[in-house]
Amino acid sequence: MNPPRIVVVGAGHVGLYAALRLSKKLNRNRAEIVVIDPVPHMTYQPFLPEAAAGNISPRHAVVPLRRELKKCRIVSGEVTKVEHARKTVTIQPIDGPAYEMEYDHIIVAPGSVSRTLPIPGLSDRGIGLKTIGEAIYLRNHILDRLDVAAATPDEDVRKASLNFVFVGGGFAGIEALAEMQDVVADALKYYPELDPKEVHFILVEASNRILPEVGPEMGAYTARQLAGRGVDLRLSTFLQSCVDGRIVLSDGDTFRAETLVWTAGVKPSPMLASTDLPLGPKGHVNCLPTLQVADLETNEVWEGAWSAGDCAQVPDLTNPGGYCSPSAQHAVRQAKVLADNIAQVVLGGAPKDYRHKHVGGVAGLGLNKGVAHVYGIKVKGYPAWLMHRFYHVSRIPSFNRKVRVVADWVLAFMLKRETVALGQLHRPREDFTEVTPPVELPGEEKVGAGAR
Amino acid sequence: MNPPRIVVVGAGHVGLYAALRLSKKLNRNRAEIVVIDPVPHMTYQPFLPEAAAGNISPRHAVVPLRRELKKCRIVSGEVTKVEHARKTVTIQPIDGPAYEMEYDHIIVAPGSVSRTLPIPGLSDRGIGLKTIGEAIYLRNHILDRLDVAAATPDEDVRKASLNFVFVGGGFAGIEALAEMQDVVADALKYYPELDPKEVHFILVEASNRILPEVGPEMGAYTARQLAGRGVDLRLSTFLQSCVDGRIVLSDGDTFRAETLVWTAGVKPSPMLASTDLPLGPKGHVNCLPTLQVADLETNEVWEGAWSAGDCAQVPDLTNPGGYCSPSAQHAVRQAKVLADNIAQVVLGGAPKDYRHKHVGGVAGLGLNKGVAHVYGIKVKGYPAWLMHRFYHVSRIPSFNRKVRVVADWVLAFMLKRETVALGQLHRPREDFTEVTPPVELPGEEKVGAGAR
Numbered sequence: 001m002n003p004p005r006i007v008v009v010g011a012g013h014v015g016l017y018a019a020l021r022l023s024k025k026l027n028r029n030r031a032e033i034v035v036i037d038p039v040p041h042m043t044y045q046p047f048l049p050e051a052a053a054g055n056i057s058p059r060h061a062v063v064p065l066r067r068e069l070k071k072c073r074i075v076s077g078e079v080t081k082v083e084h085a086r087k088t089v090t091i092q093p094i095d096g097p098a099y100e101m102e103y104d105h106i107i108v109a110p111g112s113v114s115r116t117l118p119i120p121g122l123s124d125r126g127i128g129l130k131t132i133g134e135a136i137y138l139r140n141h142i143l144d145r146l147d148v149a150a151a152t153p154d155e156d157v158r159k160a161s162l163n164f165v166f167v168g169g170g171f172a173g174i175e176a177l178a179e180m181q182d183v184v185a186d187a188l189k190y191y192p193e194l195d196p197k198e199v200h201f202i203l204v205e206a207s208n209r210i211l212p213e214v215g216p217e218m219g220a221y222t223a224r225q226l227a228g229r230g231v232d233l234r235l236s237t238f239l240q241s242c243v244d245g246r247i248v249l250s251d252g253d254t255f256r257a258e259t260l261v262w263t264a265g266v267k268p269s270p271m272l273a274s275t276d277l278p279l280g281p282k283g284h285v286n287c288l289p290t291l292q293v294a295d296l297e298t299n300e301v302w303e304g305a306w307s308a309g310d311c312a313q314v315p316d317l318t319n320p321g322g323y324c325s326p327s328a329q330h331a332v333r334q335a336k337v338l339a340d341n342i343a344q345v346v347l348g349g350a351p352k353d354y355r356h357k358h359v360g361g362v363a364g365l366g367l368n369k370g371v372a373h374v375y376g377i378k379v380k381g382y383p384a385w386l387m388h389r390f391y392h393v394s395r396i397p398s399f400n401r402k403v404r405v406v407a408d409w410v411l412a413f414m415l416k417r418e419t420v421a422l423g424q425l426h427r428p429r430e431d432f433t434e435v436t437p438p439v440e441l442p443g444e445e446k447v448g449a450g451a452r
Numbered sequence: 453m454n455p456p457r458i459v460v461v462g463a464g465h466v467g468l469y470a471a472l473r474l475s476k477k478l479n480r481n482r483a484e485i486v487v488i489d490p491v492p493h494m495t496y497q498p499f500l501p502e503a504a505a506g507n508i509s510p511r512h513a514v515v516p517l518r519r520e521l522k523k524c525r526i527v528s529g530e531v532t533k534v535e536h537a538r539k540t541v542t543i544q545p546i547d548g549p550a551y552e553m554e555y556d557h558i559i560v561a562p563g564s565v566s567r568t569l570p571i572p573g574l575s576d577r578g579i580g581l582k583t584i585g586e587a588i589y590l591r592n593h594i595l596d597r598l599d600v601a602a603a604t605p606d607e608d609v610r611k612a613s614l615n616f617v618f619v620g621g622g623f624a625g626i627e628a629l630a631e632m633q634d635v636v637a638d639a640l641k642y643y644p645e646l647d648p649k650e651v652h653f654i655l656v657e658a659s660n661r662i663l664p665e666v667g668p669e670m671g672a673y674t675a676r677q678l679a680g681r682g683v684d685l686r687l688s689t690f691l692q693s694c695v696d697g698r699i700v701l702s703d704g705d706t707f708r709a710e711t712l713v714w715t716a717g718v719k720p721s722p723m724l725a726s727t728d729l730p731l732g733p734k735g736h737v738n739c740l741p742t743l744q745v746a747d748l749e750t751n752e753v754w755e756g757a758w759s760a761g762d763c764a765q766v767p768d769l770t771n772p773g774g775y776c777s778p779s780a781q782h783a784v785r786q787a788k789v790l791a792d793n794i795a796q797v798v799l800g801g802a803p804k805d806y807r808h809k810h811v812g813g814v815a816g817l818g819l820n821k822g823v824a825h826v827y828g829i830k831v832k833g834y835p836a837w838l839m840h841r842f843y844h845v846s847r848i849p850s851f852n853r854k855v856r857v858v859a860d861w862v863l864a865f866m867l868k869r870e871t872v873a874l875g876q877l878h879r880p881r882e883d884f885t886e887v888t889p890p891v892e893l894p895g896e897e898k899v900g901a902g903a904r
Contacts, residue, residue, distance in 0.1 A: 040599050041872050057509050064872035066642035076599035094596075095613070096604030116888040123891070128884040133876025144546070147492050147528035152548030161547070190518035243893055262884070270887065400867050411859055415852050420493050420516035424585025425877050432580040432714070435722070436568040439575070441695055 003031050004104035004346055007089055008072075009079045010269075011037035011065050013045075013328050014109035014309035017335035018342075020397065023071035025343040033072040034101070036079050036091060039131075040065055044396050046328055047405070048135040049172075050364065053179035054417045058136050060404040063397050082106065082275035084293075084305050105304045105342055108277065108285055108293065112266035112310035112326055121243035126262040129176050136425065138261060142180055143187060143421035145258055150193040156256065162199045163257035165247055167239050168264030169205030171213050171327075174222060175363050176263060177203055181229060182366025187419035202232045202257070204239050204249060206264070213327075213361035214373035221380055222363075222371050266326055268311040277305060284313035289353035291338045306342060308334035308354075318357040329358060332395065364388040367417075455483050456556035456798055459541055460524075461531045462721075463489035463517050465497075465780050466561035466761035469787035470794075472849065475523035477795040485524040486553070488531050488543060491583075492517055496848050498780055499857070500587040501624075502816065505631035506869045510588050512856040515849050534558065534727035536745075536757050557756045557794055560729065560737055560745070564718035564762035564778055573695035578714040581628050588877065590713060594632055595639060595873035597710055602645040608708065614651045615709035617699055619691050620716030621657030623665050623779075626674060627815050628713060629655055633681060634818025639871035654684045654709070656691050656701060658716070665779075665813035666825035673832055674815075674823050718778055720763040729757060736765035741805035743790045758794060760786035760806075770809040781810060784847065816840040819869075 006022060008015045019035050026033075041062035051061040065074050080098060081090035084106065092098045114128040127141065128134050142164060149161040164184075166177040181201045188196050203210070203226070210233070211219040223233055238250040239260075248254045268283045278286045278295045285307040288294045291314065293305035308314065309331035316322040324330040333356050341351035362372035362384060370385030372378070379387060389409070393402050412418075424431075458474060460467045471487050478485075493514035503513040517526050529545035536558065544550040566580040579593065580586050594616060601613040616636075618629040633653045640648050655662070655678070662685070663671040675685055690702040691712075700706045720735045730738045730747045737759040740746045743766065745757035760766065761783035768774040776782040785808050793803035814824035814836060822837030824830070831839060841861070845854050864870075876883075 039876065040595075041874070054511075058874055058877065059506075059870045059872065062872065062874070064642075064870065067872070070642075074602075076603040091603075093603040093605070094600045096600075096606035096609040099605050113887045114884055116884075118889075118891040120891045120893040123885055123888040126884055126888060127881070131876045131880070131883055132874060133878075133880035133882075134884065136877055137880030143492075148546045148548075150526075151528040151543075151545040153545070153551050154548035157548040190516075190522075241893060403867060404863065407859070407863055411856065415855060418511045418516065420511065420514065420519070422493075422510055422514070422584060424491065424583045425510065425588055426585075426880055428583070428585035428589030428878055429579070430585075431583055432566055432568075432578055432586065433575055435565045436575040436578060437570075439570040439572045441572040441693060 003029055005032045005034060005102065006105040006107065006342060007101065007103040008033065008035045008107045008109065009082070009089065010110040011035050011039070011042045012109060012111040012309060013042070013331035014111070014335045014338070015107065016042040016063060016065070016068070016397065017332055018107055018109070018308070018339040019069050019072050021336060021339035022342060023069065025339065026346060028071065031346055034075060035065060035069060035072050036075045036077060036089070037065065038076060038078045038094065040074070040076060043132050045130070046392050047396070048129055048132065049175040049179040051132060052129075052135040052139045052176060053183045053366070054139060054419065055367070055412050056405055056408045058132050060401065060408055061135070062132050063401060068398055079110070079271065080274055082108065082277065084276050084302060087304060103304075105306065105346070107338065107342070108272070108275065108305065108307040108311065109309050110269035110271050110311055113269055114262060115265040115267040116262060117264070119239055120241040122262065125242050125245060125260045127260065129172050129261065129263050138176070138180070140421045140423045140426065142184065142259055143419060144423050146184070146187055146191055146194065147421065148258075150191050158198075160245055160256035160258045162194070163202065163247075163255060164200065164259045164261070165202045165204060165257045166261045166263065167204045168262065169203055169207070169210035170263065170265065171211065171361065171363060173203070173261070173263035174211050175365070176261060177201055177231065178226060178365035178369070181231060182369070183417070183419060186417065190419065200232055201230070202234060204234045204237050206236065206238055208236045210235070211363065211371070214363065214371055215360070215378075218371050218373045218378055218380065222365065225365060225369065225371070266310055272311060277302065280313045282313075285311060287312045287314045289315050289317055289355065290341055290351040291334060291354055292351060306338055308338050314354060317353060317355040325358060327358070329361070330356065362388045362391055455481055457484045457486060457554065458557040458559065458794060459553065459555040460485065460487045460559045460561065461534070461541065462562040463487050463491070463494045464561060464563040464761060465494070465783035466563070466787045466790070467559065468494040468515060468517070468520070468849065469784055470559055470561070470760070470791040471521050471524050473788060473791035474794060475521065477791065478798060480523065483798055486527060487517060487521060487524050488527045488529060488541070489517065490528060490530045490546065492526070492528060495584050497582070498844050499848070500581055500584065501627040501631040503584060504581075504587040504591045504628060505635045505818070506591060506871065507819070507864050508857055508860045510584050512853065512860055513587070514584050515853060520850055531562070531723065532726055534560065534729065536728050536754060539756060555756075557758065557798070559790065559794070560724070560727065560757065560759040560763065561761050562721035562723050562763055565721055566714060567717040567719040568714060569716070571691055572693040574714065577694050577697060577712045579712065581624050581713065581715050590628070590632070592873045592875045592878065594636065594711055595871060596875050598636070598639055598643055598646065599873065600710075602643050610650075612697055612708035612710045614646070615654065615699075615707060616652065616711045616713070617654045617656060617709045618713045618715065619656045620714065621655055621659070621662035622715065622717065623663065623813065623815060625655070625713070625715035626663050627817070628715060629653055629683065630678060630817035630821070633683060634821070635869070635871060638869065642871065652684055653682070654686060656686045656689050658688070658690055660688045662687070663815065663823070666815065666823055667812070667830075670823050670825045670830055670832065674817065677817060677821065677823070718762055724763060729754065732765045734765075737763060739764045739766045741767050741769055741807065742793055742803040743786060743806055744803060758790055760790050766806060769805060769807040777810060779810070781813070782808065814840045814843055
């Protein structure tokens with residue numbers, strides 16, 4: 001008899017940690033673990049702001065699946081359909097025809113995507129911060145703007161290039177803004193043409209507070225800290241449009257900005273709509289505290305289907321009636337319980353409930369600056385920044401990767417961090433096609449001529 | 453009186469080294485040095501193959517202009533016209549209107565671009581290796597192909613993904629092929645689905661030898677070395693077409709390949725045609741051995757105009773009747789003489805001739821493998837590889853950068869090099885636009901509706 005097959009849909013925080021733990025608990029005779037993701041690495045999202053700032057190399061802010069999940073089978077593709085009724089997923093590989101795969105257990109963990117609003121211009125101008133590609137693009141785009149501003153004779157272009165708008169004052173937005181403001185302040189030392197006073201970082205936040213994850217007191221501290229660094233905080237304000245870089249805010253202000261970062265929350269992956277699993281009103285998969293997928297009205301368990309993380313609605317047992325927030329903290333801990341529960345079930349046991357009280361958060365706000373509120377203790381400044389770094393190095397999987405990240409930090413500390421834009425990464429074929437005009441095959445040329 | 457202005461067009465090997473040396477020789481009261489380049493860094497091209505292999509971080513294979521040329525004025529833009537008759541350049545900044553700048557001396561050093569041929573499909577499929585963007589794209593593209601091959605159920609896609617074609621057996625091509633073959637061999641350890649025998653690296657070279665820079669004996673050694681590693685060498689062979697990845701060779705062979713690297717030589721930058729300087733038949737700027745631009749028929753010197761490197765035709769005084777080959781070796785040494793000559797002229801002296809006998813070359817062929825032929829001494833294997841690394845670390849400007857490169861090597865040695873693809877770097881906005889449909893401004897919507 002073949003061992004049961006466990007299919008993991010998505011290799012984010014949940015997928016990676018669950019697969020890693022399962023592969024340690026169940027050897028190959030006990031279970032076959034298949035991890036399906038179009039991207040060959042997990043993205044350690046809490047490090048994206050530091051990667052954008054250049055403190056961590058892009059490749060060190062991700063976890064290569066094949067290197068860390070040696071006992072799992074890795075499939076590079078997208079799951080386009082889950083038919084749990086017949087325990088089958090449809091896989092669309094990067095290239096070639098789609099095919100089906102059967103399973104005994106499924107971990108549905110495609111995670112979340114940027115939650116955007118129907119704002120004119122946003123599709124053209126917005127930069128998200130969910131992938132390593134976006135983080136490095138943000139870095140190069142912002143540093144490129146300094147070069148544009150320094151070289152242009154056009155005052156309007158100069159101003160627009162030096163306006164950096166961030167929408168969304170949660171964790172991702174504040175960390176990204178704070179890190180980029182910090183790196184731009186560093187970079188400006190090399191730009192005698194630019195006056196630091198010309199550079200404007202603008203935070204647009206719909207609610208009247210920032211960084212709710214660390215509580216009102218630390219949120220207010222962060223706001224003061226950023227304001228002291230010259231950041232322009234627009235609370236209770238919405239972005240109304242940004243067509244061609246013309247920013248229109250709900251407070252009546254309007255100006256041009258060449259940079260618009262969108263970090264106003266996330267929503268469950270839209271791929272969930274292509275499953276026959278029970279979804280909640282916001283598009284999450286409904287789960288029991290055991291992380292088993294279930295119909296919440298009938299409490300009927302969908303045997304063999306599991307979910308967790310940003311895409312799942314998991315009751316928060318420490319806050320009756322509430323649900324776990326979409327955060328890496330919950331995702332990682334849920335992954336552990338999820339893996340243990342599947343192992344239990346495979347070995348004939350019973351699953352346990354997930355119960356974790358969110359302990360607060362710690363955020364880096366640029367080099368040597370941070371804020372934290374964990375286990376009821378409030379910390380700010382340098383100690384909070386150290387906590388931020390220690391915490392995430394302890395969290396990122398594998399010793400190898402921890403050494404790489406620390407080495408990056410040491411190097412940046414000793415040699416000053418690099419502030420040069422590598423914009424060519426994002427348009428790699430431009431130079432070549434510029435000097436290589438297209439040539440048609442002789443046969444095609446004739447066909448083309450005949451058709452004309 | 454203002455000090456004379458020296459405009460440097462292009463910050464490649466010639467531009468960077470000449471500007472660096474000039475700014476040390478002439479302080480701000482003696483000369484104003486303006487360096488114009490659309491890219492904010494010099495690309496240390498000899499490191500591109502190692503950057504593609506992942507032994508060096510992308511940002512460490514380049515030299516940030518503003519960090520290394522602190523005494524120069526950096527202008528991020530393209531020189532679209534040189535009118536030496538009135539000593540004026542036209543600068544097109546990255547954004548904003550073009551403008552003119554006058555000069556007293558000009559160093560014309562836009563370097564070279566890929567020399568491509570009118571081959572059907574080349575514009576669509578070819579990957580050059582002149583920029584850091586191309587090097588990292590090549591890396592991610594090749595590693596991505598392993599993921600494609602491992603996941604696809606389509607045999608044809610699998611085969612095409614595992615065929616890697618390199619056209620051009622000179623320095624750049626051989627180093628790139630050897631490094632990528634080496635890194636793929638490393639990566640395959642993580643791909644139990646792929647048999648190393650399925651992977652084909654194919655070198656297409658029009659002449660009957662490879663690596664002419666190290667002489668026939670060492671070239672033959674390199675060919676044997678590569679053949680021993682399974683590389684398929686096609687000498688005296690041309691690429692005839694590569695439409696949609698269907699490779700057609702002049703030896704009659706035809707097959708599909710998803711990777712086509714084009715390193716078949718370089719030609720002078722086409723921007724030279726927008727100057728009023730005297731150009732040779734191949735598009736080079738004609739120079740005297742003093743690196744002064746000159747009309748070669750009349751020997752008339754174009755006072756104040758200088759050139760060197762890949763874009764210049766400089767008589768090789770060690771080989772009467774010949775010209776210096778386009779190589780980093782000549783470029784760097786010419787830059788030194790060029791800077792000294794300008795400093796001499798500015799201070800009232802006379803320029804000296806450039807005279808350097810090409811000393812041969814040293815090439816890395818993957819980790820711990822190399823070949824060298826310098827000053828008549830032939831070296832191969834590990835010692836040659838060490839020479840390659842020592843030589844280039846000694847050459848790359850600034851102590852800071854040397855430390856970074858060595859740190860990268862040490863890290864890759866201790867922790868094994870990373871072989872994961874970061875393809876998202878090259879399509880950074882895809883995820884965001886996928887979840888953000890375009891929305892028109894209310895006004896525009898009406899116009900659109902009316903027009904329909």
